[in-house]
Amino acid sequence: MVLIIPASHYVLADTWNIQIPPGSSKITLSSHFIPQEISVRPGDFVEWGNTDGEVHTITSGSLESGFDGAFDSGYLEGGEKFIKLFTFNDLGEFKYFCTIHPWMTGIVNVVDLPEDFQIMHNVGSDVSDVTFDIPFKVQRNLSDIKIDNSRNMLIFDFVGKIDNDVFVVYLPQELIENPQSVWVGKNQITNYDSESTNSGTTLTIPLEGHTTQVKVVGSDVIGEFTEEPFVLINQVLAITDKQTYYPGDTITISGEVRNPSQLYRITPEITSPSGIVLYSEYTLLMNSRFTVDVNSEKLREFGKYTIDIKGESLHSPVIFFKYESEPKYPSPSKQMKTLDPADIVCNGGLELLMKTSNGNAVCLSKSTAEVLMKRGWADYF
Known part of the structure; x- marks a missing residue:
């Protein structure tokens, strides 16, 4: 389940980089995409860079469902990059994988968030079969969100010391009901802001420079999941x-x-x-x-x-x-990245010609080729 704060305005686009590290073709590698999951906003670009020595693909979908048609890099060789723009039409979760090495998987979440907000993914996975993606904003690093069922408490752990820092977090009602007290470190505070709606509560909590933990207590938190899930063997x-x-x-x-x-x-x-x-x-x-x-x-x-x-x-x-009987060759412009123009292969029914203005290869139908050759636009190699 994903609950997010709606954005009040469109923000400037960013480019998010994901690295395919060396050795990603090996199943045993701990991380095949770095980072494995990210959240971006509409208008942002995601750039995947292949730093491995093997060819990979960035293909939307999953091993379970296959290619879903949202995006596909084709074969991405070492040193090459693939860039994808995500728009407001793409709001939601995009899983992707490598079709050559299908154990390589990643996720891009396209979320409509206010500026400077981030997402903590899969909160509650250790105690329930329902998880949450929690939007938050803070200067220091939020490293973890834990759930204490015995005390109806959420525990936020931080790394870094920053003066005059403020922690803003949206808490869905299904995750914690009626947040009613806040502890910063060992001290309970009252100088925080709370804004509630039917779906959840947004807390704005001031942090001291040495703060490494915040605790939020409510009337109830998501319960521990005890039912044994059905496991399909083999x-x-x-x-x-x-x-x-x-x-x-x-x-x-x-x-x-x-x-x-x-x-x-x-x-x-x-x-x-x-x-x-x-x-x-x-x-x-x-x-x-x-x-x-x-x-x-x-x-x-x-x-x-x-x-x-x-x-x-x-x-x-x-x-x-x-x-199929006949291969579909890439466009001449793509083939010329690795081949000389005269060595380009055209798909069936097309003729290979040279564009006279720059010497590049073009593939044209016979009728089009005749017209353009008469005009001096193209010629044979």
């Missing part, structure tokens, strides 16, 4: 590295088994559009994860294929990919 989440393949491509299937129990191997089955199983070979799990490469030579017809992951006591949603 649930497989899988994905392919591409959505469309062409002759000569290698199909890479990767994923993980959630809550594995006595499961050591899985068997991906690839079924053709006509219903024929063309591939069915087992592969061993490595730390509950797997990667399988299948040569497209095994595919016998063009169209939509299905992949079903088989295994003991296993639940796996069917995933799909397309197999």
Whole structure:
């Protein structure tokens, strides 16, 4: 659940940087995106920089649901960057992952907040199945928000010593009911402001230079979650590295088994559009994860294929990919980043020509090429 303070005005755009650190292709790396979760405002840019030696993608969606179409960087090589602008139409949570290394996941939250406000994510996750994203503003670093059920208390921990600091925080009613006393350090204070609505309370609390903790007591806080959640044993989440393949491509299937129990191997089955199983070979799990490469030579017809992951006591949603006869090459401008203009490859039905004004490659239909060549706009290499 996300409860936020509505912004009173539009703020100047910022650019937020997310780093793909060296070694991100390895499952064992502790952080694959730094930071893994951020909050931005409408009008802000997010820039992902690949400092790893491997190719990655920034693809909106998740391993569970696949690509959702919001944004996709394509293949991002080492040293390259991908920039995305988020607008008021994008308010909400955007999960993203790398289609090549699907254990790499991140989240961008687009929130309409007043200037200088930040978000503390997933408050309450240690005591409940319901969590909150808490908006706040403070100069020092808010490091943690803890819940003390026995005393109906929220505990805010800070790092840093700043004089004349003020802590402003919005507390949803579902998280804490009727905040009625505030403690700064060991002292209860009364010189704080409280503004309540039907949905929650905004507190404005002055902090002393040495303050490292604030406690807020209410009539009740979110209770401890005691019901045992249903756990699905041997649930497989899988994905392919591409959505469309062409002759000569290698199909890479990767994923993980959630809550594995006595499961050591899985068997991906690839079924053709006509219903024929063309591939069915087992592969061993490595730390509950797997990667399988299948040569497209095994595919016998063009169209939509299905992949079903088989295994003991296993639940796996069917995933799909397309197999087409003719590849779709990138635009000439993208190809020229790595190729000479004369080496550019055009998609079917288009001819490769040179733009006479700058020598760049262009791909044109035959009829358009004839007209532009007569005008001297283009010529053959």
